[in-house]
Amino acid sequence: MxxxxxxxxxxxxxxxxxxxxxxxxxxxxxxxxxxxxxxxxxxxxxxxxxxxxxxxxxxxxxxxxxxxxxxxxxxxxxxxxxxxxxxxxxxxxxxxxxxxxxxxxxxxxxxxxxxxxxxxxxxxxxxxxxxxxxxxxxxxxxxxxxxxxIDTVHDAPARPLSQLRGMATLTFAPGPVAEGLAGLTMDVNEITPPRMCAGWDYWDLVTGTLDFLMYFRAKPWDHAPGAAIARALGFTVRHLDGAEYRPGDPGRPFLAARAQEWDALAAAITARAGGAF
Missing domain, CATH: 3.30.540.10 (Fructose-1,6-Bisphosphatase, subunit A, domain 1)
Structure with missing residues (x-):
């Protein structure tokens, strides 16, 4: 290559x-x-x-x-x-x-x-x-x-959800799911608005400005580049049902976070969404 x-x-x-x-x-x-x-x-x-x-x-x-x-x-x-x-x-x-x-x-x-x-x-x-x-x-x-x-996060210690800062794009979430996920702000430190550019969101993730990203629309050209880079650094990029994100599997919500914190975040998100995933 x-x-x-x-x-x-x-x-x-x-x-x-x-x-x-x-x-x-x-x-x-x-x-x-x-x-x-x-x-x-x-x-x-x-x-x-x-x-x-x-x-x-x-x-x-x-x-x-x-x-x-x-x-x-x-x-x-x-x-x-x-x-x-x-x-x-x-x-x-x-x-x-x-x-x-x-x-x-x-x-x-x-x-x-x-x-x-x-x-x-x-x-x-x-x-x-x-x-x-x-x-x-x-x-x-x-x-x-x-x-x-860029420093990897493979050996980074896990942190409680209350310390995590992330971005969640809820624009394409069904109404009841979006309403439930508004409560995620009670579980984590902060939910920031998207930059309207995945190429800047992923940069924030891998350089430590953000701790997680959550998306509801998975267009491959938006997410394949960032997912490849994030995974190389030790981040987990999966759909909320646990399946690995793959560019050829469109449209399903997914979460990118450090492997050490992915399960806890996914559980909190699923709970807030009423188990919709």
Whole structure:
């Protein structure tokens, strides 16, 4: 796996197709998908169009991109059947990007045997790139090439729930479940709002700003990269019924947390949701 080529391609397309359009979008450069808050911009489309062939040239495997899936909804099924595939989110956090916030990302993952293999998360406006996977050491690569390893959590002591700070995205939770999970704030130290960009949420998790992440919608391009990196650091990423998160298994809520605390968190979440999982 040529990680240097992946990172070079991500930075190249960010500089060519995304950053020049940041805070420079015309009104007709932005449109909605399934809802008024689900945006797509010309930067999303052009970046995916440019980055897809570069990934295929690095390794000739299917590329499951967010924008390509809009045209072919069956495309993500290949993640469960192909021996290997790429996932691609050309602009994760499009709402932020379209509204002038630097909290957006370019995300790529390699999926092998239906499971996360390696992930890359680039923050174009800072130049920092987070990488990691089964055979890829978790590190931050700055824009100047400086590499900083990330400490693993394999040997971290377990802490009580009352000390944990996390993020829970309840937007797609059924009403009664969302109402029940509002009570999770009584079990943990704090529930923070999402950054509207998984590429920043996972960064917060693996660098210790947050202790857990919970999501209700599992689009593969949003979560395969972060899950690969988090697992390489010793985090557990599972559905609340205990099944391992896999990019080809869409739509089910899942929790990412240190292995030492995952079971207690999952039990608290399930209890608050009335056993709905």
């Amino acid at each position: 040529n990680t240097v080529a992946v990172e070079t391609a991500m930075r190249q397309i960010a500089d060519q197709e995304i950053r020049p359009r940041f805070r420079a979008l015309a009104e007709d450069d932005i449109s909605s998908k399934s809802s008024p808050n689900d945006l797509v911009t010309v930067a999303d489309v052009e970046a995916e169009r440019a980055l897809t062939p570069l990934l295929s040239a690095i390794e000739d495997i299917p590329v499951v991109g967010e924008e390509a899936t809009e045209l072919n909804p069956a495309l993500p099924e290949v993640l469960a059947t192909a021996s290997a595939a790429w996932t691609l989110d050309p602009v994760d956090g499009t709402w932020n990007f379209a509204h002038g916030s630097p909290e957006y990302a370019v995300m790529v993952a390699r999926v092998a045997g239906g499971d996360t293999d390696a992930g890359w998360i680039l923050h174009p406006e800072t130049g920092d790139l987070l990488r990691g996977g089964r055979a890829l050491a978790p590190e931050v690569v700055a824009g100047d090439g400086t590499v900083t390893p």
